[in-house]
Amino acid sequence: MERASNRRWRDLLFSWFALPLAALAALLIGAAMLAALGANPATAYRALLQGAFGSADGLIQTTIKAVPILLVGVGICIAFRANVLNIGGEGQIVMGGLAGTAVALALPGLPGPVLIPLVLLAGIAGGAAWGAIAGALKAYYNVNEILSTIMLNIVAVQIMNYLLSGPLVDRSFSGFSLIPQTRRLAVQADLPVLVHGTQLHSGALFAVLAAVAAYVLLWKTGLGFRLRAVGLSREASSYAGMPVKRTIVLALTLSGAMAGLAGAILVFGSASHRMVTDGTATGFTGSAGFNGIVAALFGGLNPLWTIVSSFVFGGLLVGGNFMQIAVQVPTALIVALDGLLVVFVVAIEYPRQRARRRLRAAAEPAHAGAEAARAAPEPARARSEQVPT
């Protein structure tokens, strides 16, 4: 009895403190790195926190940074629930940005209330098309989505480089030579600002709305049920008469649509109001296509929790820039720290869930014996089935 209660306490403490402790461990290693680089870790972390969350401006920057991460994350929630691993976020963001940009360049005369929805829809369409290609390849040609999305990322970047240094390039600049960017897009297509005098644009609102919509879609509609059912078991869904192939295409299309919207928002909410390339996807996306995956999984594949996790992620990235300025350490450190944090937190997740299951089982002895709960095959299996295959 004594031992059982000891274990209960241990489980309780573990389930509460495992995540903060994992994050702390990563941050401690980060502190050691900072010290090794000759910077004061306390100063550095204070700069990070203050830069990201310590002022109205910091919070706004963090919010803006979180928008594309959230949108990609919402798309990932949809795809993962249908058991599809979409790592094509980078390419889908790029195609969304390009589609929105092309529309704004083609129809510069339209009034804002028409043009803004139009460019955002174009972004959604661009990303959706890019996701749909991967979906169709998977459903009808048995091409694994990991392969196709990685390859489509490469294709999207080259299309961007071609368009922005050729057909869409800004020819109005005086000076010696052209810059790989479009001209300033129509002023009335700028995303409206939510708080006057700040950069906080309505993209943040659209992203949160998209997250809520995805939540409703997944859990309150028949379509969402179908997506999740296909995710749990393709065989069973097929047996139950669901159109499995079309559902897979739809999952990647919706996922791509979210990323595409992120791309359009990146263009029309940017400080420069143009689309610019440095030749890489990251230069435009800021790696939101990857960070969104991490945010979605931290958010437990729930679009609403992903709002929170992507905000924290945005804060880390924004704060990292402040840290670079405050203690003059390379931002590469933030990228490494980001990775460590992901590894530590994800590594502690399974032991934590196990402790929680044990606690739950102990609280309801009538339902399940402690021993059975310890083995816990059912939740473990359900969980691993979330991972795309």
Added chain:
Amino acid sequence: MSNFFTASVLVSTVASGIVLATPFLLASLGETMGQRSGVLNLGVEGIMLLGAFGAYYTALHTHNLWLAMVVGTLVGAVLGLVTAVVSVTLKAEQGISGIGVYLFGLGMSDLLFQKLVGTPTPVATLPPVKIPLLASIPAVGKMFFQANLMVYLAFILVPVLAFVLNRTTYGTNIRAVGENPAAADSLGVSVERVRYSTVILGSALAGLAGAALAGELGIFQSNLTQGEGFIAVALVYFGAWRPLGVMAGSLLYGMVAAIVLTWKTLGIIPPGASDLAAMAPAVLTVIALVVVARRFRQPSALAKPFVREA
């Protein structure tokens, strides 16, 4: 176009295609081993970057390229141990932990480079090794038998790993653990031990792939691999988890890239279209897979941590 079909141009294009394919091949062979045992390692890109930096740094200070290759492999193996702990013992979500390892490798290799090296200084590149007799065959010799040792190693590994997977007890265990870990476990095969071994081996090969890349280029720079690790993962799917198929994919990708580069230098592709041409390897890899339309099934337990049922 006509100047492309001259013997010397064709020979050098094939030779450079094989060299380009080598890092892909090493990394995707390693990933194949891991995936056959049921572990998806998405961190290949990060492991390649740190392996490349380790090798470059060693070469910079010791001028010993072989030691550099060993260091790159060891760096990969250490990261493989971490990956195994996280995804096998701690049963983490493999898609996400791999992205964590990728970000870690991306940032860490850049940070170490900036702090320990700073100015990008070239080191000696891997020397070509002529294979006696074979190297003197006209054309063929220059295409296949005057490459560097990493190229030979990568291509020798193809039949070796195919043999290990299909003809040895260890290979049987790997496949069993990847298809039905519960059954393997009940037969007394340690799922954990097998997966540890394949993940560490695979990551060591990823580290070596990075080292080979650095040795091939004679330089390191932030984000040296530019996504090659992700392409290597994609090529495992292309190759349907078989070493020979993975080799076909790597060669296809490398050859198309080499042809595009040659056409650019010959002016067959005008500069304005060079961006569009650069997507050819990616597009052709997908198209090839669609046309061939093979229906190989992936290992059933891929990316699923093993939990022994009571």
Added chain:
Amino acid sequence: MRRNLLRGASVAIVALALPFIAAACGGNTGASSGGTNAGGGPTGPSSAAPAVFKVAVVAPSAVNDLAFTQSMVDALNSLKVSEHLQISISDNKFVVDDAANALRTYASQGYNLVIAHGSQFGGTVQQLAPQYPNVSFAWGTAGDTFGLPNVYAYQAASDQGGYVQGVVAAGLTKSKVIGVVGPIEVGDAKLYVDGFKAGVKATNPAVNVKVTYTGSFSDVGLASTTAKSFVAEKADVMTGSAQMVVGAVGICKTNNVAWFGTQANQTSLAPSVVVSSQVYHWEVALKPMIEAIKGGKLGGTTYTIDLANGGEVVEYNSAYSLPASVKAAGDTATQGIKDGSVTTGVTG
């Protein structure tokens, strides 16, 4: 099982910590070669010292890239003492929106001059400058101040140095094949490449100049592979622009191919094959810019560095045995461009 988990976790932590231990041990060796801490600033105000002038730079690549970013950092450091500069640098800001944030942060922190060192940041400067009318912005390479009173622009007539190096290259090549590794066919790089081509053609029209734009500023692998294909094409002279050329220089070193650098002095990369580098001395543009700001004029001017004003210098590698006649041809071209008797014929 629990012991296993704990043991696993500790192995992971130790293994992940290894690189940091390496970093800590080796930290001293690299400190002298650069790092981001190029600025620093005065340790304490002394009563006699004139006011500190605060400059911030936001740059797309690393401070020690031996190319674009390094040229600006070197220039600021050369003015640091004489102009009492306090320098802060945010490098590797290749994500345009991150650069925008850094620019805004610097502007709001009371820096006197905020430099957006990358033509892709121009759109951001155009939006930001009106919000911070008391801060002076500079951006380049570009020739457009958007008609704003607090924006300077700076650019390099890189075709001039390119032309001179083209003249030298044409005199040097024996195989009559020259390879050029470019990034994306726009901007400073295109200008340099076009000038180089013009210089070669003016000297010897029979020389075949092969130009390949890799599509990336940063992909050293592509640069290296492109250089290899030039070697296979019998090129014995090469040049290129952007930070990824280090990959090509390595190949030139191995194959003993002559190399011409641009943006920063690249001799240290490969002393045996680097013939010369067109070096940007941005201080020629920055000094009058800083003086003007101190005098109250916050913008409105475009500064161009070229051979004539000393902002561009073709620096020869003394260790490279260049035939005297070839160098003389280069000097004649330099002189001709300076006095206007030679033009590169390159237009944007």
